[in-house]
Amino acid sequence: xxxxxxxxxRGGFVLVVVLGLVLALMPxxxxxxxxxxxxxxxxxxxxxxRQALRFARxxxxxxxxxxxxxxxxSLGAPRHLELGSATCSITFIxxxxxxxxxxxxxxxxxxxxxxxxQLLRLIDLINKExxxxxxxxxxxxxxxxxxxxxxxxxxLLPFVQQENKGAESAYYQGLDPPYACDNRPLISLRQFTAxxxxxxxxxxxxxxxxxxxxxxxxALNHAPKLVLQALSPQCGPALAQMIFDRRRHHPWKHWEExxxxxxxxxxxFHTLKRVATPNADHxxxxxxxxxxxxGIGRSLWALLKRNSSTKMVDVLEVxxx
Numbered sequence: 001x002x003x004x005x006x007x008x009x010r011g012g013f014v015l016v017v018v019l020g021l022v023l024a025l026m027p028x029x030x031x032x033x034x035x036x037x038x039x040x041x042x043x044x045x046x047x048x049x050r051q052a053l054r055f056a057r058x059x060x061x062x063x064x065x066x067x068x069x070x071x072x073x074s075l076g077a078p079r080h081l082e083l084g085s086a087t088c089s090i091t092f093i094x095x096x097x098x099x100x101x102x103x104x105x106x107x108x109x110x111x112x113x114x115x116x117x118q119l120l121r122l123i124d125l126i127n128k129e130x131x132x133x134x135x136x137x138x139x140x141x142x143x144x145x146x147x148x149x150x151x152x153x154x155x156l157l158p159f160v161q162q163e164n165k166g167a168e169s170a171y172y173q174g175l176d177p178p179y180a181c182d183n184r185p186l187i188s189l190r191q192f193t194a195x196x197x198x199x200x201x202x203x204x205x206x207x208x209x210x211x212x213x214x215x216x217x218x219a220l221n222h223a224p225k226l227v228l229q230a231l232s233p234q235c236g237p238a239l240a241q242m243i244f245d246r247r248r249h250h251p252w253k254h255w256e257e258x259x260x261x262x263x264x265x266x267x268x269f270h271t272l273k274r275v276a277t278p279n280a281d282h283x284x285x286x287x288x289x290x291x292x293x294x295g296i297g298r299s300l301w302a303l304l305k306r307n308s309s310t311k312m313v314d315v316l317e318v319x320x321x
Contacts, residue, residue: 045296051086052298053320056291059088060302060318063287067092067306067313071282088291095284095303097222098211099230102185104141105149111157114275115216116141120160122209122230136202139163143196148185167196186212188303188317213284213303218276220258221251231275234268252278281308284316 059081066079081088099118106112119141127135142155146166149155155166169181179194186192189212192203209227218227220243228240235243242261243252252258255278259269289300299321305314 048293048296049298052291052293052296055081055083055086055088055293056289056298056300059090059289059291060287060300063090063092063289063302064304064313064315066090067285067304068311071308086291086293088289091288091290093286093288094219094222094282095211095286096214096217096219096280096282097224097227098209098214099218099227100211100214100216101144102148102212103216104145109149109151111145111155116145116157118230118275119144121233122226125226125229126205126209130205134201134205136205137163137197139165139197140195140202142166143198147182147191147195150183152181152183171196188212190317190319211284216275217280219280219282220272220276220278221247221280222282223276232268232271234265234271239263239268254278282306283308 062079062081079090081090099115099122101119104112104115104119120138123136123138123140130136138160141160142157142164143166145155145157146168152168152170154168154170157164167181168183172179172181182191189203189207189210192198192206193200209224209230218231220228223231225237225240225244228243229235229237239261242263243258246252246261255269255273258264258272258278283305285304285306287300287302287304289302291298301317301319301321302315303317305316306312307314
């Protein structure tokens with residue numbers, strides 16, 4: 001008898017088995033490939049993010065060197081740096097152009113009605129630009145008064161209809177974890193998140209307009225338009241815009257120049273002389289550095305203090321945003 005030829009059948013069977021294994025392994029291979037590619041993309045993005053952060057830190061060093069050789073008053077438009085695919089923007093902000101919340105109480109420890117009204121007006125102006133669920137409550141004002149005064153008496157502002165009550169240690173001790181009310185001036189805006197009702201989102205909305213440094217006089221050459229409007233109910237958006245536009249080309253140097261501004265009344269002029277200044281030393285300067293590397297961005301915020309006599313610059317705070 002002739003032997004049966006089964007090679008083809010066996011070969012076909014093996015081929016079917018191999019194809020089955022390939023089909024079974026295909027999802028695993030594809031999944032591994034996708035995970036590998038995702039991992040590589042993530043690793044590349046992380047690397048670029050680290051490079052952007054390093055470039056932002058270098059930008060901060062450039063800002064410090066600039067302040068050593070240049071008066072903060074002369075720093076206007078942002079500075080730009082480029083290195084290959086990396087870019088960096090450096091913005092200088094004179095702190096004295098903002099409202100100082102440590103001045104809400106006067107030198108005798110009593111609430112200063114003029115400065116309180118300024119902060120209340122600022123809150124109204126900011127809220128006009130926000131959605132209803134993002135608005136800032138008036139409660140911030142009495143809470144700030146209690147945090148920065150020296151006593152444990154809870155403040156009640158009778159001229160504010162809603163959210164007019166502050167908070168002292170009795171309130172903060174009931175939180176988890178409990179802590180005491182500082183009863184002293186704030187040393188950093190970051191302390192805002194410890195205040196009753198305040199959140200990081202609230203701080204982000206207020207940061208451009210408030211400070212805890214300076215003598216309380218607002219520098220007209222550096223104040224944002226909303227701060228200019230908050231200084232007096234007589235300073236409307238049109239007049240604030242004129243003050244803002246004029247200083248871009250010819251910074252204010254003397255009060256007499258302000259008197260010549262259209263719409264400047266005698267009452268408003270005398271009010272501004274009490275709460276603002278055209279000339280001011282700016283030892284405290286905020287620096288915001290934004291860098292990008294191949295589409296990945298990082299940001300830094302720093303508070304610097306410049307000694308006008310020695311030209312030395314101290315770094316008081318640095319924060320990654």
